[in-house]
Amino acid sequence: METASLMVLVVEDDPDLAALEAELLEEHGHRVEVARNGREALAVIERATPDVILLDLKMPVMNGREFADEYRRRQRSPAPIVVVTAADDAQRRAAEVGASGWIAKPFDPDALVDSVTRLLPPRPAQLDGDTAAREAGRTAPPTNARRP
Amino acid sequence: MARSLTARVAAIAFGVEFVFALAIPVAYLHLFDIERGEDRAPVLAIIGALYLVRTAALVGYLASLLRPIERWLVANDSSSQPVADLTRGAARAAYDTPLLFPLVWAISWLLFYLPVTAFLRVLFADRIPLSARAGEATVLFGVSCFAAALPLSYALLSWLLGPIAGRISLSARERNLPLPGRRLSVRARLVVLSLSLITAPTAWMGVTAYMSQVWTAQRDLAARAGLLADALARELARSPERAVWEAAARARSTPLDVVAVATTDGAIVANSDATRELAAAPGLRFRLARALSRAPADAVLDPSAERALAYRGIPAGTGGAEPPAVALVISREPGRDRGGELFTLLFFALVALSWAPICAGFLAGSIAGPLGRIRAVVAQIVARGDVDRLGRIPIFHRDEVGELAQGVNEMIDRLQASAERIRRYGADREQLLAVAARRAAELDAVLDNMVEGVFACDRSGGLTHTNAAGLRLLDLSPVVAVSRATAEPATGGLQPLHPDGRPFSPAELPLVRALAGEVIVEEDEILENPSSHRPVFLRSSAAPIRDATGAVAGAVAVARDVTEVVEFDRLKDQFIRVAAHELKTPVAILKGYALTLLRTDQTLSSRSRRMLEAIDRGAERINGIVEDLVDISQAFLDALHLSPTPVDLDELVRAAVAGVRASELHRVVVRREDPGPLTVRADGARTRQALGNLLSNAVKYSPAGGTIEVVLSIDRARGEARASVRDHGVGIPAQRQGGIFRLFYRAHTDTPHDYGGMGVGLYMAKELIKRQGGRIWFESREDEGSTFSLTLPLV
Numbered sequence: 001m002e003t004a005s006l007m008v009l010v011v012e013d014d015p016d017l018a019a020l021e022a023e024l025l026e027e028h029g030h031r032v033e034v035a036r037n038g039r040e041a042l043a044v045i046e047r048a049t050p051d052v053i054l055l056d057l058k059m060p061v062m063n064g065r066e067f068a069d070e071y072r073r074r075q076r077s078p079a080p081i082v083v084v085t086a087a088d089d090a091q092r093r094a095a096e097v098g099a100s101g102w103i104a105k106p107f108d109p110d111a112l113v114d115s116v117t118r119l120l121p122p123r124p125a126q127l128d129g130d131t132a133a134r135e136a137g138r139t140a141p142p143t144n145a146r147r148p
Numbered sequence: 149m150a151r152s153l154t155a156r157v158a159a160i161a162f163g164v165e166f167v168f169a170l171a172i173p174v175a176y177l178h179l180f181d182i183e184r185g186e187d188r189a190p191v192l193a194i195i196g197a198l199y200l201v202r203t204a205a206l207v208g209y210l211a212s213l214l215r216p217i218e219r220w221l222v223a224n225d226s227s228s229q230p231v232a233d234l235t236r237g238a239a240r241a242a243y244d245t246p247l248l249f250p251l252v253w254a255i256s257w258l259l260f261y262l263p264v265t266a267f268l269r270v271l272f273a274d275r276i277p278l279s280a281r282a283g284e285a286t287v288l289f290g291v292s293c294f295a296a297a298l299p300l301s302y303a304l305l306s307w308l309l310g311p312i313a314g315r316i317s318l319s320a321r322e323r324n325l326p327l328p329g330r331r332l333s334v335r336a337r338l339v340v341l342s343l344s345l346i347t348a349p350t351a352w353m354g355v356t357a358y359m360s361q362v363w364t365a366q367r368d369l370a371a372r373a374g375l376l377a378d379a380l381a382r383e384l385a386r387s388p389e390r391a392v393w394e395a396a397a398r399a400r401s402t403p404l405d406v407v408a409v410a411t412t413d414g415a416i417v418a419n420s421d422a423t424r425e426l427a428a429a430p431g432l433r434f435r436l437a438r439a440l441s442r443a444p445a446d447a448v449l450d451p452s453a454e455r456a457l458a459y460r461g462i463p464a465g466t467g468g469a470e471p472p473a474v475a476l477v478i479s480r481e482p483g484r485d486r487g488g489e490l491f492t493l494l495f496f497a498l499v500a501l502s503w504a505p506i507c508a509g510f511l512a513g514s515i516a517g518p519l520g521r522i523r524a525v526v527a528q529i530v531a532r533g534d535v536d537r538l539g540r541i542p543i544f545h546r547d548e549v550g551e552l553a554q555g556v557n558e559m560i561d562r563l564q565a566s567a568e569r570i571r572r573y574g575a576d577r578e579q580l581l582a583v584a585a586r587r588a589a590e591l592d593a594v595l596d597n598m599v600e601g602v603f604a605c606d607r608s609g610g611l612t613h614t615n616a617a618g619l620r621l622l623d624l625s626p627v628v629a630v631s632r633a634t635a636e637p638a639t640g641g642l643q644p645l646h647p648d649g650r651p652f653s654p655a656e657l658p659l660v661r662a663l664a665g666e667v668i669v670e671e672d673e674i675l676e677n678p679s680s681h682r683p684v685f686l687r688s689s690a691a692p693i694r695d696a697t698g699a700v701a702g703a704v705a706v707a708r709d710v711t712e713v714v715e716f717d718r719l720k721d722q723f724i725r726v727a728a729h730e731l732k733t734p735v736a737i738l739k740g741y742a743l744t745l746l747r748t749d750q751t752l753s754s755r756s757r758r759m760l761e762a763i764d765r766g767a768e769r770i771n772g773i774v775e776d777l778v779d780i781s782q783a784f785l786d787a788l789h790l791s792p793t794p795v796d797l798d799e800l801v802r803a804a805v806a807g808v809r810a811s812e813l814h815r816v817v818v819r820r821e822d823p824g825p826l827t828v829r830a831d832g833a834r835t836r837q838a839l840g841n842l843l844s845n846a847v848k849y850s851p852a853g854g855t856i857e858v859v860l861s862i863d864r865a866r867g868e869a870r871a872s873v874r875d876h877g878v879g880i881p882a883q884r885q886g887g888i889f890r891l892f893y894r895a896h897t898d899t900p901h902d903y904g905g906m907g908v909g910l911y912m913a914k915e916l917i918k919r920q921g922g923r924i925w926f927e928s929r930e931d932e933g934s935t936f937s938l939t940l941p942l943v
Contacts, residue, residue, distance in 0.1 A: 014733050014737070016737045017733055017736060017737050017740070020736075020737060020740040020741055020744070021740075023744070024740070024744060027748065058729065086728065086729040086730075086731075086732030086733055086736070087725075087729060088725065088728060088775075088778045088782075089789065092789075104732075105732040105733055105735070105736040106732060106735045106736030106737075106738075106739040106740065106767065106771055107736060107739075107740065108739075108743065109740055109743050109744045109747065110747075112740075
């Protein structure tokens with residue numbers, strides 16, 4: 001699974017969760033930039049070009065959706081976005097944002113890493129949003145399945 | 149007052165009769181030509197005596213007839229009510245006496261002159277010679293009197309007793325007694341009256357004509373006898389020899405004429421009659437003496453029987469000193485004249501003229517009087533329509549008029565009874581209306597104080613009742629609500645929406661559907677309040693109102709404003725969503741770090757590892773609870789997002805089994821009864837969730853190491869696939885099986901088998917399967933295990 005090192009932007013208002021995500025990804029050799037909200041994320045984008053963006057939707061100052069819209073407006077070739085959300089209709093929300101995949105909280109650590117690495121080795125742009133979302137859904141960790 | 153009735157009736161009746169009774173002897177004397185004063189005196193004496201005797205007897209009879217009435221009057225005047233027998237007897241007397249007594253009265257007149265005539269025949273034959281036909285004449289005369297007396301006496305008695313009969317009839321009516329007494333129809337009375345009116349003068353004229361014929365014949369006889377006597381007297385005057393007289397008498401005699409000569413003292417000195425008939429003539433001596441004492445010559449002897457006796461005096465001293473002699477068979481013109489006949493005629497014409505109108509008047513009065521009363525009563529009924537104060541019509545006579553009066557009385561009885569009934573009905577109706585009004589007021593008060601809006605409409609859909617809450621719901625005044633209602637039943641013109649925002653078509657409105665016979669239970673609709681523009685959530689039930697025949701006569705709808713409930717539900721849902729959202733992030737941190745540590749840190753002690761695993765399991769349980777809460781909230785709001793696609797039930801079952809087996813120590817066997825494809829149309833994740841719930845229950849209530857069997861089959865007839873999860877665990881007690889699919893219901897609460905849980909699993913399984921067009925059910929026996937089955941439609 002050790003592939004190319006990627007630049008991952010984690011946009012998450014909860015510092016503990018952001019730290020968890022960063023640790024998991026860095027453990028797999030990826031570089032991680034953390035932003036606490038959409039505005040911070042836009043600031044990061046000014047100075048760096050992420051390969052994948054892990055985006056929380058519900059955030060103070062600027063939420064995920066606003067960020068996604070603004071990001072796409074600014075970037076001609078935007079990086080794929082994976083929505084990480086606690087909402088019960090995560091899939092629908094991911095589609096609204098135009099994300100390439102989604103991960104429901106709480107997530108399996110491996111699934112998080114997978115969702116990032118799966119997206120990249122082929123050209124991320126070749127995956128349209130729907131397919132990516134379905135694939136992401138299928139690879140969602142067991143925690144995503146309903147508890148019996 | 150006692151006895152006054154009989155006295156009054158007798159006085160009036162016999163007083164009126166007396167006037168006529170005075171005329172009758174005159175007629176009698178005239179009829180028999182009894183004109184001399186000395187002859188009349190004994191006749192009148194006899195008549196007077198007989199009249200007194202007869203009248204006394206009749207009065208006595210009348211008194212005996214009227215005695216029951218007198219007794220009734222006495223009883224009636226005293227305060228006590230006359231007993232029924234007394235009333236019956238009085239009524240009978242009052243009705244019978246006017247029929248019975250006049251008959252007896254008239255018969256007394258029929259027979260009255262027979263004894264007079266007989267008396268004259270026997271005692272005064274020589275002094276008052278009656279015609280040989282006197283017997284027949286007297287009978288005819290009696291018939292005439294009878295015919296005259298009958299209507300008069302009937303009219304008098306009816307007139308006198310009618311009022312008292314009327315009084316008695318009313319009294320009898322009050323006591324419900326039938327009216328006794330003989331009935332005599334008007335027809336019969338008119339016939340008797342007509343007969344009497346014709347018979348009386350006819351009989352009188354008959355007897356007069358008859359007698360005049362008798363008199364004519366006797367006059368002729370007397371004339372012949374006179375001629376013979378004249379001739380004899382002339383002859384004897386020339387020869388006073390007795391021998392010559394004898395020869396002359398014999399010569400003059402014929403087989404029809406007897407000729408004799410007598411001395412003035414009555415001794416026959418010459419006689420042509422061998423039988424001595426002349427000498428034996430009754431009263432001859434007396435009459436000769438009387439005649440000669442008054443008029444020595446040319447005296448008249450009245451005819452007696454069929455013989456005319458004439459005599460002529462022979463002048464004395466013609467032939468010697470012989471005592472004066474009389475030539476018998478001497479006649480003279482009788483003293484009857486036309487003046488007498490005219491008098492008779494006029495007299496009886498006057499009698500007839502005065503008597504007939506009186507009778508007719510009484511009779512007419514007796515018929516027209518009661519008829520007038522009846523007419524007045526009927527006119528009163530017609531004019532007022534009010535029968536309560538109507539008196540009863542007295543029944544004067546038991547005839548058609550009396551029956552008519554009785555009929556009218558019965559009619560009034562019925563009318564009063566029916567008026568009374570109507571009044572009672574009216575009173576009952578008033579009372580019922582009052583009760584109904586009170587009930588209606590109570591009902592109105594109850595309805596107006598209800599929280600629910602109540603709407604009732606008639607068959608045509610027009611609102612007939614809206615309670616206060618209903619008006620508040622519609623935010624309209626009553627007038628507007630009612631007037632608009634005819635156009636838009638039950639909503640007052642507001643446009644109701646389905647919960648999903650679709651507008652109701654008119655045919656979908658609860659009242660309209662209830663009018664079509666449907667019963668609607670707890671359906672939701674949304675009204676846009678026109679003033680506040682805030683939605684009002686209504687939960688409506690409706691049902692048809694059926695009449696006695698079962699036909700729909702209207703409909704009633706009850707709408708509850710559930711806006712607060714709905715808003716509370718939304719708030720709750722929002723709370724659950726926010727809470728779930730906020731809980732998931734810390735759960736994700738817990739799980740994430742715990743799992744990361746477990747997987748990456750190889751230096752962890754086994755103790756730390758167990759702790760981290762426990763943290764992960766705890767976090768996982770919190771996550772499960774949160775997801776259950778989200779599911780319930782969505783199920784309640786009907787917001788479960790299901791996306792059915794063709795999926796293989798076998799695969800779903802195996803995935804669900806894998807989820808369970810991964811964490812528990814039970815053997816799960818999947819068995820297929822049908823090798824065919826098991827592709828069903830369902831939401832994969834949700835179906836797996838439902839299957840997982842059944843499986844986890846089977847595991848939870850089975851002993852450790854127990855076997856759980858999952859059987860897959862196909863029911864092609866119904867077009868569905870079936871999955872049955874069977875365990876051999878504790879089973880469900882029969883009395884707890886009823887609510888097994890209810891939310892938060894836990895069959896094993898507070899039993900040794902209570903292994904915890906929220907009571908959500910089976911509820912969600914049922915909701916999920918139901919929403920995918922499938923069915924779910926179970927069979928269970930305590931201590932033997934349970935089998936839960938679900939079906940899903942085959943593709």
